[in-house]
Amino acid sequence: MSDLSNPNYKLNNSELWGGLVGLALGIFVIWSSFRLKIGTIHDPGSGYVLFYTGILMCLFAATIIVAAVTEGGPTFASRWEGTRWTRPVALIAFLIVYCFALEPLGFLLSSIPLMLLLLRAIDPVRWPLAIPLAVLAPLGVWWVLKRILLIQLPAGIFEVG
Amino acid sequence: MDTILNVMHGFSIALLPVNLLYCFIGVFIGTLVGVLPGIGPISAMSLLLPVTLSGTPESGIIMMAGIYYGSMYGGSTTSILVNIPGEAASVVTCIDGHQMAKQGRAGPALGISALGSFIAGTFSLVALMLVAPSLASVAIAFGPAEYFSLMVLGLVVLTFLTQGSMAKALLMACIGVVLGLIGLDAITAQPRLTFGRLELIDGIGLVPVVMGLFGLAEVLTNTEQVLKRDIINAKITQLLPNKADWKASAGPIGRGTLLGFFLGILPGGGAVVASFASYALEKRLSKTPERFGHGAIEGVAGPESANNAAAGGAFIPLMTLGIPPNVVMALLLGAFVIHGLQPGPLLITQNPGLFWGIVASMYIGNVMLLVLNLPLIGMWVQLLKLPYNILFPLIILFTIIGVYCSSNNVFDVYVMVAFGVIGYFMRKFGYEPAPLVLAFVLGPMLENNLRKSLILSQGDLLTFMQRPISAACLLLAAVLLIGPLLPSLRKKREIVALDEGA
Numbered sequence: 124m125s126d127l128s129n130p131n132y133k134l135n136n137s138e139l140w141g142g143l144v145g146l147a148l149g150i151f152v153i154w155s156s157f158r159l160k161i162g163t164i165h166d167p168g169s170g171y172v173l174f175y176t177g178i179l180m181c182l183f184a185a186t187i188i189v190a191a192v193t194e195g196g197p198t199f200a201s202r203w204e205g206t207r208w209t210r211p212v213a214l215i216a217f218l219i220v221y222c223f224a225l226e227p228l229g230f231l232l233s234s235i236p237l238m239l240l241l242l243r244a245i246d247p248v249r250w251p252l253a254i255p256l257a258v259l260a261p262l263g264v265w266w267v268l269k270r271i272l273l274i275q276l277p278a279g280i281f282e283v284g
Numbered sequence: 285m286d287t288i289l290n291v292m293h294g295f296s297i298a299l300l301p302v303n304l305l306y307c308f309i310g311v312f313i314g315t316l317v318g319v320l321p322g323i324g325p326i327s328a329m330s331l332l333l334p335v336t337l338s339g340t341p342e343s344g345i346i347m348m349a350g351i352y353y354g355s356m357y358g359g360s361t362t363s364i365l366v367n368i369p370g371e372a373a374s375v376v377t378c379i380d381g382h383q384m385a386k387q388g389r390a391g392p393a394l395g396i397s398a399l400g401s402f403i404a405g406t407f408s409l410v411a412l413m414l415v416a417p418s419l420a421s422v423a424i425a426f427g428p429a430e431y432f433s434l435m436v437l438g439l440v441v442l443t444f445l446t447q448g449s450m451a452k453a454l455l456m457a458c459i460g461v462v463l464g465l466i467g468l469d470a471i472t473a474q475p476r477l478t479f480g481r482l483e484l485i486d487g488i489g490l491v492p493v494v495m496g497l498f499g500l501a502e503v504l505t506n507t508e509q510v511l512k513r514d515i516i517n518a519k520i521t522q523l524l525p526n527k528a529d530w531k532a533s534a535g536p537i538g539r540g541t542l543l544g545f546f547l548g549i550l551p552g553g554g555a556v557v558a559s560f561a562s563y564a565l566e567k568r569l570s571k572t573p574e575r576f577g578h579g580a581i582e583g584v585a586g587p588e589s590a591n592n593a594a595a596g597g598a599f600i601p602l603m604t605l606g607i608p609p610n611v612v613m614a615l616l617l618g619a620f621v622i623h624g625l626q627p628g629p630l631l632i633t634q635n636p637g638l639f640w641g642i643v644a645s646m647y648i649g650n651v652m653l654l655v656l657n658l659p660l661i662g663m664w665v666q667l668l669k670l671p672y673n674i675l676f677p678l679i680i681l682f683t684i685i686g687v688y689c690s691s692n693n694v695f696d697v698y699v700m701v702a703f704g705v706i707g708y709f710m711r712k713f714g715y716e717p718a719p720l721v722l723a724f725v726l727g728p729m730l731e732n733n734l735r736k737s738l739i740l741s742q743g744d745l746l747t748f749m750q751r752p753i754s755a756a757c758l759l760l761a762a763v764l765l766i767g768p769l770l771p772s773l774r775k776k777r778e779i780v781a782l783d784e785g786a
Contacts, residue, residue: 137713138713141452141713141714141715145455148459149458152462155476155477159469159474159476160474163743164738164743164745165738165742165743166739167734167735167738167739168472169469169471169472169474169476170476171735172461172465172730172731172734172735173462173465173476173477176458176461176462177462179454179458180455180459180462183451183452183454183455183458184455186451187449187451187452187455190449190451202712202713203508203712206508206509207507207508207509207510210507210508211504211505211507211708214503214504214507215705215708218500218680218701218704219701221684221701222697222698222701225694225697234681234684237680237681238677241677241680242673242674242677245507245673245676246507246673247673248671248673248674252674256674256677257677260677260678261681264681264682264685268685268689274689275692276685276688277688
């Protein structure tokens with residue numbers, strides 16, 4: 124990354140935040156292991172391995188934090204420097220909407236619009252190619268799965284598919 | 285004599301029409317995903333994992349294995365012709381392979397790559413046949429302490445070889461273990477980290493995790509970059525290398541094969557390490573190292589042989605110990621488990637047809653790959669011209685379908701999307717997904733063996749040091765953990781560090 128010379132204690136040091144997320148996860152794992160019963164070395168309980176894994180997580184996260192504080196690290200912005208970051212953001216948004224639509228609308232009614240969006244909104248493909256591809260690909264997959272492999276995809280409230 | 289009889293029995297299974305068909309589908313898809321940048325063998329295998337359910341265990345596993353070694357062949361085509369590695373093990377082939385193509389020698393580069401791969405693949409299969417049964421008979425004596433220590437060693441080697449910070453790789457491995465333990469405790473049947481969700485009682489599925497972290501995250505990363513393709517458009521003629529090419533390549537092929545095979549066996553190692561190590565070795569041994577990087581055929585022959593030999597070697601720990609040495613083998617373990625089979629020391633004696641059938645099919649697959657990769661090279665070149673903006677929506681659609689079909693559950697699609705987003709941010713922040721996935725697979729086995737060892741030894745931790753194999757594994761793991769603190773070892777690690785998951 125480009126700006127490793129950043130002041131170490133800056134809050135936009137992404138390495139520091141990465142370590143803090145790891146530390147929080149480690150603490151959560153330790154807390155969960157207590158609730159599950161750790162047991163003893165003679166009779167390890169359900170939380171035994173989780174407890175020690177949580178401790179290791181905290182240890183490794185602390186190492187990352189110490190390195191971030193002493194050596195500095197790239198800022199959040201520099202991680203996306205020179206990239207077309209709006210594309211993955213849009214893609215993630217489409218997929219989240221798709222997740223909410225998949226069960227109520229069914230596979231076909233949700234996948235065809237998703238394909239059209241992916242083909243047109245991220246890195247646009249010409250309409251004459253995008254429309255047939257967006258319709259035929261999900262339809263073809265649905266047909267193969269339903270008719271040949273006998274796998275039922277979600278049909279949704281409209282029972283399409 | 286026994287081995288010959290077993291091989292013949294294996295061929296009688298591998299040559300069944302249905303198994304030949306699955307083998308062809310596997311190597312074809314393997315070559316396809318190897319050729320196409322942006323989708324690798326891990327994504328393809330996890331996508332097709334549910335498909336293996338429809339046939340016999342032999343057919344399914346023959347197909348999955350075919351995808352793996354097929355991708356090793358296909359990856360070199362993209363590296364040589366486009367200067368973009370089709371998959372991670374072909375990264376190093378770009379250096380000299382593409383230079384050869386620019387000098388009008390794409391044919392010999394592709395030829396030596398395919399022929400070297402064939403020789404290495406065949407050698408590794410013969411070695412697999414000879415080594416696996418002997419190792420399996422030794423492994424029967426392994427207890428939970430040995431298994432635990434071997435798994436710890438595998439995870440530590442992988443984190444040692446992972447690109448970037450070792451602390452990050454170790455943190456990822458720990459997260460993988462925790463994710464692997466979600467669901468009912470195998471001993472007490474107590475639900476762990478399920479947050480009251482019924483879908484999590486059986487744990488998180490391997491397919492959505494792998495498809496998210498490798499398939500979807502790869503697409504997200506690729507969409508933000510401009511993929512520049514410098515395709516060699518000249519007609520490819522004379523695929524067979526000449527006498528001088530063979531003379532220069534014979535040594536690298538031999539050394540790459542041996543090196544790759546042994547690196548493939550090591551837990552945590554694999555095709556990527558092997559290809560890099562072979563390139564470094566050839567450059568060091570060469571009388572004219574300055575030719576490397578400017579179209580030296582040795583820089584293609586060595587790494588390509590090494591990665592194929594490693595692909596064969598990696599089957600040994602899985603088949604004989606039941607321990608997957610890398611993520612691809614972890615997926616293959618998933619295919620075994622789907623069919624109710626447990627790879628390990630008893631697999632060869634209890635299911636000889638399965639083991640020898642898979643080995644024999646790999647011979648056949650190697651021959652198929654030679655045909656697919658040499659005479660049909662023109663077809664793969666055409667495929668390289670498929671634009672990524674058409675390819676990635678299709679990859680996403682097939683990813684969704686693959687995940688849904690693995691469990692017939694929409695919840696797994698949510699899990700896949702969540703891991704895709706997590707995987708994207710992990711890559712951005714320099715956290716490699718490979719240690720997480722291997723630890724996710726090994727986590728439940730690791731816990732089970734640790735708890736068994738402690739119960740059997742009545743809480744005596746020295747049990748891990750009193751058994752020679754266990755002690756050796758733990759000592760080696762400790763050396764690798766402490767090693768990077770020493771500046772000289774840290775430098776060496778940075779040289780061999782790799783992106784296993786790409």
